[in-house]
Amino acid sequence: xxxxxxxxxxxxxLPAPNDxxxxxxIGARANTVWTRGPGAAPAVVGLVGKGxxxxxxxxxxxxxxxxxxxxxxxxLSEMDVVDLASVAASELVQRNAVDPREIGLAVFGxxxxxxxxxxxxxxxxxxxxxxxxxxxxxxxxxxxxxNRAITTGAEAILTGQCxxxxxxxxxxxxxxxxxxxxxxxxxxxxxGKAKTLGQRLGVISRVRPRDLVPxxxxxxxxxxxxxxxxxxxxxxxxxxxxRRAQDEIALMSHRRAAAAAAEGxxxxxxxxxxxxxxxxxxxxxxxxxxxxxxxxxLAKLRPVFDKRYGTITAGNASPLTDGGSAVLLMSEEKxxxxxxxxxxxxxxxxxxxxxxxxxxxxxxxYAAPAALDAAGMKLGDIDLVEMHEAFxxxxxxxxxxxASKKFARDELGRSAPLGEVDLDRCNVNGGSIAIGHPxxxxxxxxxxxxxxxxxxxxxxxxxxxxCAAGAVGxxxxxxxx
Numbered sequence: 001x002x003x004x005x006x007x008x009x010x011x012x013x014l015p016a017p018n019d020x021x022x023x024x025x026i027g028a029r030a031n032t033v034w035t036r037g038p039g040a041a042p043a044v045v046g047l048v049g050k051g052x053x054x055x056x057x058x059x060x061x062x063x064x065x066x067x068x069x070x071x072x073x074x075x076l077s078e079m080d081v082v083d084l085a086s087v088a089a090s091e092l093v094q095r096n097a098v099d100p101r102e103i104g105l106a107v108f109g110x111x112x113x114x115x116x117x118x119x120x121x122x123x124x125x126x127x128x129x130x131x132x133x134x135x136x137x138x139x140x141x142x143x144x145x146x147n148r149a150i151t152t153g154a155e156a157i158l159t160g161q162c163x164x165x166x167x168x169x170x171x172x173x174x175x176x177x178x179x180x181x182x183x184x185x186x187x188x189x190x191x192g193k194a195k196t197l198g199q200r201l202g203v204i205s206r207v208r209p210r211d212l213v214p215x216x217x218x219x220x221x222x223x224x225x226x227x228x229x230x231x232x233x234x235x236x237x238x239x240x241x242x243r244r245a246q247d248e249i250a251l252m253s254h255r256r257a258a259a260a261a262a263e264g265x266x267x268x269x270x271x272x273x274x275x276x277x278x279x280x281x282x283x284x285x286x287x288x289x290x291x292x293x294x295x296x297x298l299a300k301l302r303p304v305f306d307k308r309y310g311t312i313t314a315g316n317a318s319p320l321t322d323g324g325s326a327v328l329l330m331s332e333e334k335x336x337x338x339x340x341x342x343x344x345x346x347x348x349x350x351x352x353x354x355x356x357x358x359x360x361x362x363x364x365x366y367a368a369p370a371a372l373d374a375a376g377m378k379l380g381d382i383d384l385v386e387m388h389e390a391f392x393x394x395x396x397x398x399x400x401x402x403a404s405k406k407f408a409r410d411e412l413g414r415s416a417p418l419g420e421v422d423l424d425r426c427n428v429n430g431g432s433i434a435i436g437h438p439x440x441x442x443x444x445x446x447x448x449x450x451x452x453x454x455x456x457x458x459x460x461x462x463x464x465x466x467c468a469a470g471a472v473g474x475x476x477x478x479x480x481x
């Protein structure tokens with residue numbers, strides 16, 4: 001009997017395998033996206049800011065930059081989140097000749113802070129040599145952390161709290177703290193309280209070998225216990241997303257990012273880094289982009305999270321990455337008074353929250369319609385779309401939802417879908433699959449990359465989306481004029 005004949009049949013909950021290309025998945029097959037059924041979807045969108053104008057006008061995104069994004073354990077492995085965020089922030093302030101005394105607030109996002117410096121926003125102020133009088137704060141919204149930093153800064157400007165904000169984020173996934181077991185933690189606390197040698201020996205005698213086993217870090221949902229990859233695999237299966245389409249999205253990401261890097265499109269966005277400990281070499285480029293990626297190489301990779309029936313591989317998922325980013329925000333009037341020509345302005349944004357046990361990374365499909373409504377726009381009015389690529393399956397699931405009449409009716413209560421995104425207008429310089437994904441820094445990278453490309457092409461409006469752990473999604477509309 002052959003090996004194939006001896007294998008059990010696929011589970012009945014799996015749809016029949018398909019080999020649809022990416023264009024077909026988000027077009028003709030859009031209605032295979034999962035929905036609850038007519039009238040069953042909850043109201044999940046929390047909308048922020050219709051007509052985003054304060055007393056001093058719109059919120060201007062004056063400029064932004066980031067470090068190179070490097071795969072964990074490589075070029076930036078000796079730098080922690082404070083180092084990475086401070087490099088981007090210092091470069092940004094210097095590039096724009098900002099008087100540091102004008103900065104009223106620093107807000108930075110981070111998912112895994114340095115244990116000895118938990119308030120990244122404040123530490124950036126001090127490390128970057130900015131006035132110690134600048135309040136600094138830290139936010140955590142998983143992969144959308146630097147988006148949350150940007151919108152928090154925008155809120156401060158719109159409400160008149162300040163006129164200039166430094167926002168951004170960083171992540172060092174090389175330097176994730178390793179936890180000890182609960183048993184070891186208790187013994188260590190007891191050891192610290194012990195007064196005599198006998199008491200210390202008594203504590204040590206209660207330590208068991210299992211207590212000494214470290215707890216490995218995991219990117220998992222607290223409420224479900226599922227890893228991000230397992231949740232994405234669930235989405236791929238429920239939304240009937242083909243492996244072929246996922247590999248096409250991954251290949252597109254690498255080829256576009258490689259072309260953008262070769263043509264110098266990232267040069268102005270990246271701050272040169274001289275890594276610790278010797279500061280003896282310059283890092284200027286992202287090191288995860290594979291110019292030699294091919295359909296054949298991607299097809300050979302085996303599934304990671306569901307080894308028997310899965311479709312998500314190391315090739316069509318974003319890698320663990322180190323990096324930092326920063327964005328300079330000002331009120332429209334302040335930017336004009338200081339002589340800045342902003343990259344663009346924030347027109348609207350929206351956040352959506354779902355049940356993490358369901359479609360964990362489908363938040364953008366709910367947030368984008370709300371953000372566009374708030375902007376008074378339709379998808380067809382948008383010149384470029386920039387979507388964070390946690391997984392190719394997540395990108396395709398959201399794009400299918402955008403185009404699906406069934407999703408519009410069942411999940412959004414709308415008579416028509418948002419629309420089909422032209423892949424020639426989406427992630428035109430590659431995305432997180434190729435460039436990398438330092439959780440706290442990605443949202444600002446997406447924002448900078450979109451605005452820079454709108455500027456290069458002489459276009460005006462862009463839509464950006466970011467999915468995040470906890471089943472949260474962010475969508476923002478930006479404009480240049």
